[in-house]
Amino acid sequence: MPFHHAARIALAGLKTNKTRSALTILGIIIGVTAIIMVVSLGQGAKDLILSQIEGLGARVIGIIPGRQPKGPTDVLATLTASLTERDFSALQRKENVPYAQDVIPVVFGSETAYYNGQTYRPTLFGGNESMADIYDSYPERGRAVSADDVRSAADVVILGWTVADTLAPGQDLLGDRIKIKGRNFLVIGIMPKKGGASFINFNESVFLPYTTAQKYIFGIKYFNRIIIRADSEAHVAVTVEDVKATLRELHGITDPDKDDFGIETQADLLKTVGTVLSTLTVFLAMVAAISLVVGGVGIMNIMLVSVTDRTREIGLRKALGATNRNILTQFLLEAIILTGIGGIVGILLGAGLSFAISLVISNVFGLAWDFTFPVGAAVLGILISTIVGLIFGLYPARKASHMSPIDALRHE
Amino acid sequence: MPLMEVKNLEMTYTDEDVATPVLRGLSFKINRGEFVTVMGPSGSGKSTLLHILGLLERQSGGEYFFGGKQTSEYSEDEIAKLRNKKLGFVFQSFNLLPRTTVFENVKLPLLYSGIKEELWDTMARKAIDAVGLSHRLDFEPSQLSGGEKQRVAIARALVNNPEVIFADEPTGNLDSKSGEVVMDIIQKLHNEMGHTVILITHETYTAEYAERIIRLRDGMIESDTKVLNRRTGKLFQK
Incomplete structure (x- = not known):
């Protein structure tokens, strides 16, 4: 069966259960929104802080008294009178x-x-x-x-x-x-x-x-x-x-x-602070990504209910000539389309909220805060949510595809 | 060569070590173009027989030849293809997709047929026309009467122009008037388009359309007789 037919069947299946479809993807929407917001706001904060450091001037060198610690176990020598x-x-x-x-x-x-x-x-x-x-x-x-x-x-x-x-x-x-x-x-x-x-x-x-x-x-x-x-x-x-x-x-x-002294340049500081902030952002984004897995479990749960609910439909389709693969594709596509839509909505929502927050920060607090749309995080968000759909949709889809047509038709 | 032939067909359901024999050694042939009615009291195994003949279920014993070939030699996908191309089903409970128009419901088998999409609309219109529902194209099942629903189901069974139409108590959920309309359509398909029809019923007025009646009792054939179609007077000719 050509792919666009399969996609159309899946879409029709989702459309007949609009409320359920919407509720199903809520977890994915929230997860992707969180990722986009963390990355976008993290980038904004990083830009702001780095611009502050740059404001000190690229030509400025700071000399700090005392021996500088060489590692975490090195006790800072407090010879501050040097x-x-x-x-x-x-x-x-x-x-x-x-x-x-x-x-x-x-x-x-x-x-x-x-x-x-x-x-x-x-x-x-x-x-x-x-x-x-x-x-x-x-x-x-x-x-x-x-x-x-x-x-x-x-x-x-x-x-x-x-x-x-x-x-x-x-x-x-x-x-x-x-x-x-x-x-x-x-x-x-x-x-x-x-x-x-x-x-x-x-x-x-x-x-x-x-x-x-x-x-x-x-x-x-x-x-x-x-x-x-x-x-x-x-x-x-x-x-x-x-x-x-x-x-x-x-x-x-x-x-x-x-x-018995240390030297700081703006370049050092930019590098150190930039690394710390990026690490923090990545860490937070990963925490947000965990919520996507939770969303995926939600999808699986609802898809399983959906498969049971639509047992008769599956039986009918098989009686009319659908192969196991047709049914598998249909339910897998439903899951992937759901999570894909969830990903897109999440990206829009996350970008919108981040933009609103950036407006509030720059207007109310008077900080030079720029909104950045995190393209990488957006691509990753769609990718991860689609993969989540694929993984968590597979089990319900397999279950549906292996139903015997007559058991399915008898199901009340 | 008969279209369908069963030899010593058996079906036993096993549930938690309790074996329930439903069909116990049936043998008969059905030729192209026959109108066969399977009758019998409930529990006699007539639905199970139809499911096996309709390739919805595999028998547990005996042989079933469809088109001269052992059905056990067909793969799952080949069976799906046979169901799609050669067989049409009409169920007692209609089994239409809810919230889906008549037009889309009838097109459903075409989705799995490999037939070019450009032809779908024409084929679906033709099938809907054959059951006299052209004015209901954009209706959803919930807007139709029981008789109309069953006619949509017949159009759906018809759309791929199958060789055999299986009808499992097609009038069971209908009043006798709309039941007659449905049966007249099935009769017409048989007479004018040459479809082989295998009908399960326990209603005598429905059985009047048959040219051959197979009676089952306790999973065995009680009688297999050629009868005069009391509606058309046509006698089954071999």
Whole structure:
């Protein structure tokens, strides 16, 4: 029998039992919808997070103090005081790191700020005059930290929007003084209100010269980071090597395994975070795929009921000349068409919901969230659901095909 | 060569070690173009005989030749093909597909026939025309009377132009008036188109159409007689 006849018989069989057919594929629809949503939203989240990382700039290199763990069993060496003013000056010298455009020492930590009886505990970032440029943290009003501020360890701060708004609601703090660790700091700048997610929550941060932060607030002589910006992307790799060589020489290290510092580039971070997020998405999609198997069991269950229900029809078809193979094909096709339709509906539903969620995220939360249609997951969803139909439809179809026509016709 | 021949045909159903003999050694021949009625009280084995002759069931003993060939030599697929091409069935309970139009119901055997699809509509129309239901083409079985349903079933049995039409109590679910209409159609098929008809009945008015009556009792032939068709006066001619 030509395939399109077989398909037509199967379709007619499904059409005469519309409600049952619809209920049967519900499990498949939900399963495929879940897969599409997990993959689509996972991709959206990944794109968002990676774009945030890229926002840090491809030319930025971060130097982290302390020995870096080499594996899960390696206890992180907590020698966090390994980056000092001496390292900073050495890295600034062109003969050591020729392609470094900016070198910024960074100290950070939390400390309570006071103003007029109000308190707030922001994250303090101490840096130099290049900090505002690298972090894109220019104040909305007032000025950024200057080289003079750094040299003189001036008592000046730039407040994040939330910090200013909490300490003095509805009041302009610019030119006023706030108190941190019993010392007065002149507010020289106020940051704009920033939306969106970022690695630094600018709204809840306070920026100040690193010299001031080291001396008067944290009481330390080392840095939590040294940030270097290369003059071009092409020079990032060679700059990383220059930094390593300079620091090793300075710290008297000959064995690279004993480095007391670590280096992070955007490329490393992109790779690591990208891998983690992809793994997570795949894992979640697999969990969702399990629901497809459950859906398949549902299909088998209903198909078995359907075979029993339609015993007379099977007997009649056989009496009229249908071969076992004809009957097998009919019921197998019914199962595959069902799961195929379930797959398509699931893809549309999953894509629609993902799109709606992406609209909500980008409009309500103001994040740069893009909807992506996961083509791979869609193809896989259809494929898996069809295979599920084939596997779970086979047993009922075989059962139907092996019925004796006369037993089937006698069946009441 | 007879169209069908059974020799010492036996059928025994075995259910949980209890053997129930239904047919106990039947032997007879049926020629092309005969109109045979099988009669007998219920439990005499007439339905079972029709199922075996109609290749819906295989006998447990004895031989059955269809078209000169032992039916045990046919494969499952060959038997399916025979059922499709050579045999037509009319059942007591109609067995039409629900929620499917008259037209589609009649086309059902064509689906399995290998006949070109372009011819289906013409063939189905012709068969429906032969039972006088051309005005009911797009009706579904639930919209038809019992007599009309049975006429659709006859059209379906007819559509592949089979050699033999098996009718198992075709009037059993009908009142005598629509029963007569159905029987007249079967008679016409036999007379005008030369179909061999094998009819099972226990109703005497139905038996009036026969030219040969095989009576069964307890799985054995009680009598096998040629009779005058009391409707047409035609006597069976060998």
